[in-house]
Amino acid sequence: MTKRHLIANFPFVDAFDAVRADLPGAPLDWLQAARRNALARFQDQALPNRRVEEWKYTDLGALAKTDFAAPYGPIGDALAARIGATGDPDAIRLVIANGRVDSALSNTAGLPTGAHLMPMSTALDTHSDVLKDHITRIAALDGNGLLALNAAFMMDGYVLVVDDAAVIDPTIEVIFAGDGGQGPVALHPRNVIIMGQDSAATIIETHLGDGVYWSNPLTDVVMGEGASLRRYKVLQDATDAFHLAHDQVSLASGAHYKGFIGAFSAKLARHTVAATINGADATFDVAGTYLLRGDQHNDITTVVDHAAAGSASKQIFKGVLDDASRGVFQGKVTVHKDAQKTDAHQLNNALLLSDKAEIDAKPELEIYADDVKCAHGATAGDLDENELFYLQARGIDAAEARRLLVSAFVKAALDEIDRDAERARFETLVDAWLERANG
């Protein structure tokens, strides 16, 4: 058979026995066993290469060649200062730096009743029974070597539990920082979100860092009946960073998930969003924008499974690609046999601003139920010359005209964010990206 994986000899993998004592939940026997099993799975599966259909457009070769070590400890002062300046300083916040909670930079004092936010290490002490189920279930996902690695080296991430009927209004802020200042490091944050019946919450994650690091976060979201979650991701990783995220979302009847991904960074990033809709009247919406330059590579892969009748999903992505950057969008919607009356929409629009930029899109529908409405669309192209000319004819210079048009193009995705403060935050980031384009 043909080889379908990459050979990688990561120092941190070899150091498994040395590092595991420092990882969260060390005293838990079941967790140690799960870590060891996962490591064996990684050694069997390794990293996928491009012959694996789902990885056709994203090459992990450069990642496989980097000698990642386990993180070296606290982050540098400059990075700490940047974390301090991120987001709303008064917000409820949890900071995960180099795979470990940073209590000094965190502040969860204002958390309303009904919401429980803590780092994984604490949660394993206090909620180990609840988490055991989640961690075991995720370990059983038939994924690839990346999931196995996260399961083996699971580090601090956040655990958010919202009680039944609790409606949490203030936005919860979580910041992930990676510091490769002392050499490349690999981070495997694990997040768990458990939304009780009819609960509601909003969370915004920011990812940033310095130097060469690899963030491999795995997030498990379980939404109870009627639960509602808004989850926004801001990706401002370092220029030389690797970011390979996997979200696993399951929705019960009447649950609503609204996700947004704003990708502005990293050398190589892939965001896999997998959702299984298990109940009627549930909705899964995910939107996003990726603005890339240099030789950045950003891959958004969505896998939405409609496993119950009467649910809906919507995806809108807008990509802007400059220089020699490359955008990938793979979206797969599956409608299972009994999922009648499914309404699924998916759209990816990409703007190519440079001769060397590339977009690869694979919007996929797999449908086994007949009474459904499913549609997808994908476009690629440059800005409309007529629109540009029209703006110039009104006295706007070419650069400004381009900026206005790109901003308008991205807006359709941003408009999916229904909280003003968070939308404004993404708008600022888009504007900043465009400023640099003109600079």
Add this chain to the structure above:
Amino acid sequence: MAPMLEIKNLHATVDGKEVLKGINLAINPGEVHAVMGPNGSGKSTLSYVLAGRNGYDVTQGSIIFNGADLTAMEPEIRAREGIFLAFQYPVEIPGVAGTTFLKTAYNAIRKHRGEKELDAMQFLKLVRAKQADLNMTDDMVRRPVNVGFSGGEKKRYEMLQMAMLEPALAILDETDSGLDIDALKTVADGINALRSPDRAMLMITHYQRLLDYVVPDFVHVLAGGKIVRSGDKSLALDLEKEGYAVLGTEAA
């Protein structure tokens, strides 16, 4: 002689909810009946029950059409037996040429009646003759069924089909809705041209406007799933003046 259509104590449900609650109505050949009533009174339900739409279930009572039990028939058999429903909202069928559609229907009905099917040339000649009366162009008749038609064009196309298929009983469901005065006159002329001693008509309408042009022999008022009053055309005029509220029914 037995009536052409005899509805007795008809109860019907839509998606499990009872909408018709005991309708009695007899229609003889040559008669034009108008059924009026406020929104939600069950007018359109009655037309769909007669046409045999899925999900419109008769739970009690009977519908006898020319001596046969209508409820036992598939929709296409009812059509071939002579029941024509002019839809309130005619359906678009992309890609299917109007002429092809109409010819297939026409020949299916002829075959059922034991008549010889027409070939393409004979059929086109017949359509041309009928379409002229309704101010329809060749282009309109050939276009995919109802696709891109205005409201008025759709209704005229329904009338053309009725003229071609020569039904025994024509049910006109809100045929006047959405028409301007000129279109209304054209459609009414089309209906009047088809009045004959062998043919009965059941006009379902909210307003009495159409009844100025197509004068009914009988007017029935449907409210709450029952016929609450019957009379001649003057009943329609009373309703026009007084409104449905005067009937003391729940809807307006």
Add this chain to the structure above:
Amino acid sequence: MADVSETETINQATTERYKYGFVTDIESDTAPKGLDESTIRFISAKKDEPEWLLEWRLKAFRMWQALDEEEPTWAKVSYPKIDFQDSYYYSAPKEKPLLESLDDVDPKLLETYTKLGIPLQEQKMLAGVAVDAVFDSVSVATTFKEELSKHGVIFCPISEAVQKHPELVKKYLGSVVPTADNFYATLNSAVFTDGSFVYIPEGVRCPMELSTYFRINAAETGQFERTLIIADKGSYVSYLEGCTAPMRDEHQLHAAVVELIALDDAEIKYSTVQNWYPGDENGKGGIYNFVTKRGACRGKNSKISWTQVETGSAITWKYPSCILQGDNSVGEFYSIAITNNYQQADTGTKMIHMGKNTKSRIISKGISAGHADSTYRGLVKVMPGATGARNFTQCDSLLIGDQCGAHTVPYIEVRNKTAQVEHEATTSKISDEQLLYCRQRGLSEEDATTLIVNGFCRQVLQELPMEFAVEAQKLVGISLEGSVG
């Protein structure tokens, strides 16, 4: 396309099953079962081929042997592993007819073609269709030769072209679908038996439509034909291909290769009505149709247009593609794929934009009924040099019943910023409202379904030449039989 009688269509649809399922009792000359170098030497010797072609075949065969475990698995189809040694690779009607006159053709064969409705007879030639008929592995008769040769058009079996026009065959064979292209193309290169060859000289508009009917008759026989069409500068040709096979319980493999070459300002229109035996309603028997079809728009302003109506075969695996090399060249793909019972189809196209201002258009209509699975798989690729490239893709799927599947797998790869690529896809079922409307006008549910499906397919049907459009509309009805009610 003018209005054709759908009434007849519908009437026939209700009475016809697979009308091409008969077997013709003709003695055949067959190579021993199995595949090794001697099989290839046998085929080559039978055809009296020159040494270079034998070498070409052997090279392909060795390549294929090395690929043995590499049968493609990415398509969304499933079937038991094929035992390539358990099949015949060459079967020819024994009394090999002379090609000069139809009178010499075995009457039983002519009868077969009459049953198939092929205008092989003199009187039908007036219809203006020149026919090359491929029966199992050899081409039995080519009509209308004289008229064509007046215009310099070469239309003959490829085995004959190898003898009479070796320079053209040598130059173009394998130039669009290289021997190493894929598992089945490699196999075909080793064992291809016959197929059509067309050459349209510079500036000639082929005076009639050219047509090939393919038929698999013998049992346990694979058919591996090879078609090569070259449209020289400024020429035009419309080529029609029809396929049928008898009903047999075992599966039969059909692995053809079709190569089209359009030079400057030339246009090739290639239409297929594929009606290989699909197997019975329980999925027993039927053809495995694993075909590689590709056209190269080599010259500027050239155009290649594929239109296909795929109603047959147990499994269809087929991606008629266009390589748009010449500036301003145009590629089109119009497809209807209907699957019913246990049929599986994984079909689509590739449009590779290389030249400047190249344009492509893809219209795909997939219909699934019964327990069938239908997949559209397509690639639109814009290379860095393809400034001003345009693509529009529309894929619509229709599901009839809740036991079938419809899938859409487009790949869009754009590496030039001036490109404009648009892809749209929808999946739906026939609406209850449409069905009621038709039935209220007296149409049975089955006839209404056929009518609505034909409407759904209209954008593609209207691309077919008239006589094919009529046949295709009939096939729509026949293929959907038993899917409603």
